[in-house]
Amino acid sequence: MTNSLLTNTSAMVALQNLRSVNKGLNMVQEQISTGKKVSTAKDNAAIFAISTVMQSDVKGFEAINQSLNLGSASVGVARGAAEKVSELLVEMKGLIVAAQEDNVDRTKIQTDIGQLRDQIDGIVEAAQFNGLNFLKGADSTDFLASLDRDASGNVTASTISVDAYSLETTAGVAVVGLDTTGTTGVNAAGDSAAALIADTNDFEIHVDTGATFTEGDVWELRIDGRKINYTVAAGADHDDVAAGIESAIDAAGITGISVALAGGGAADAEVIITNGTGGAVGFEVTVTDGAGGGLANLNGLDVSTAAGAAAALVSIEGLIQESVDASAEFGSAQKRIEIQNEFVSELTDSLKTGIGALTDADLEAASARLQSLQVQQQLGIQALSIANAAPNSILGLFR
Known part of the structure; x- marks a missing residue:
């Protein structure tokens, strides 16, 4: 059968091609208008x-x-x-x-x-x-x-x-609860002490069992020039303070320096610092009231x-x-x-830059493809017109 009034195969093929061209044309026009080749999840879900x-x-x-x-x-x-x-x-x-x-x-x-x-x-x-x-x-x-x-x-x-x-x-009030003892002969009570710890010697910080500690009091330790701070928390007792100092020193990770706790409970809590560096190490500890400033001693200059x-x-x-x-x-x-x-x-x-590489459209390529698709669209319309005109030839059989 050459032609049929009911089924025009040529027209259907031409129409399918034209739809495909129009779909591509719409996609390219969207890329040009948005500047993206992936602007929604339907374009490319993964990207x-x-x-x-x-x-x-x-x-x-x-x-x-x-x-x-x-x-x-x-x-x-x-x-x-x-x-x-x-x-x-x-x-x-x-x-x-x-x-x-x-x-x-x-x-x-x-x-x-x-x-x-x-x-x-x-x-x-x-x-x-x-x-x-x-x-x-x-x-x-x-x-x-x-x-x-x-x-x-x-x-x-x-x-x-x-x-x-x-x-x-600002000057702080006197801080109680500190007694430092170094095996090099330093034995001081008060709010500061210093020593030079020889190899294998210990330096002990005794935290008094009967002392009352104020939130914000700052214990500043310097071990071989390394500054370590511990700030007293609310409600801390002598065991808490000793544990806090021990934890701060341990966290500093100073090579050759080890620290341990002793005593506590009903007795003074002891922070025992051992020098295993193989040489002498300077050690200093000071305690200042939380209300005191770092330059409080300026007030005492006379x-x-x-x-x-x-x-x-x-x-x-x-x-x-x-x-x-x-x-x-x-x-x-x-x-x-x-x-x-x-x-x-x-x-x-x-x-x-990475996002752009994944989602941005190549506008040069899109422009070239747009012109190609526009020509294909015009040819598709012509082809569909020719295919739709084919059944007219059947009328010649009835003349």
Whole structure:
């Protein structure tokens, strides 16, 4: 059968081809209008799922950039203030050195020292960014640094922790409950002690069983120059304090230094620190009241007498070192934050590039395909028109 009025096979083939061309044409036009080859899940479900997850990570890293910018600014303010405090303490040292001479007016020098101390107070009070002041108190602040996704899709947040470093001149009350004993002959009771521990010797911290501990009291230990802090928690007793100190030393992971607990309960709690380094190790422990500042000893500087001037010269060195340590720690923290911020920015750009490679349309190829499909559409319409006209030839048989 050449032709049929009921079944026009040629027309059906031409129509199927035209529908296919129109479908391709619609797809290319959508790619050109959206700029994406995968804009919905129906385009490519797997790629859409991957790109959506990556887009969410990009949004997260953009928020992390803001957190790191805030952290850098906050720590930068603290670093600048600590450096200025160091400058003022060095200037104060010059005055104290001048006071060592007998033929000077020590009263006027003392007045100048008092003015510098007040200026330090003003700097410390003003060294805040959005209410966060790293020069007051002993708390640490965590800044969001990264979002880490494992192979199973689990996401965890990592942070950069910045410790506060008190440079306040507020004096704290006397702290009780400390008795330190070193086998090198140091045996001191009070709120501070230091020793040089020879190889295989121990240094013991005795925490008094009858002492009352105040929340916020800070135990600062230096072992071979390594600073370790423990802050007393609310409701802590002598066993809790000893355990906290032991845990802080152990967590520091100082090579050759081991620590153990003894006593406790009804007896004094003992923190026994053993030196196994093979050489002498400096050890120092001080305890300050939670209300006291790191530069509290500034209030005790009095150069109005020869004896006071001599004592002030000894004290100022430690105070300068305190502010220098703060500047160095803030500087290191700020540098780390800025490095992480730069990395996160580069990582975000890389993620965006990857998402684009998966989902963005090749507009050059799409333009060429569009023109090809438009020509195919015109030819398809012509072919369908010819196929639809074929049944007209049947009329010739009835003439």
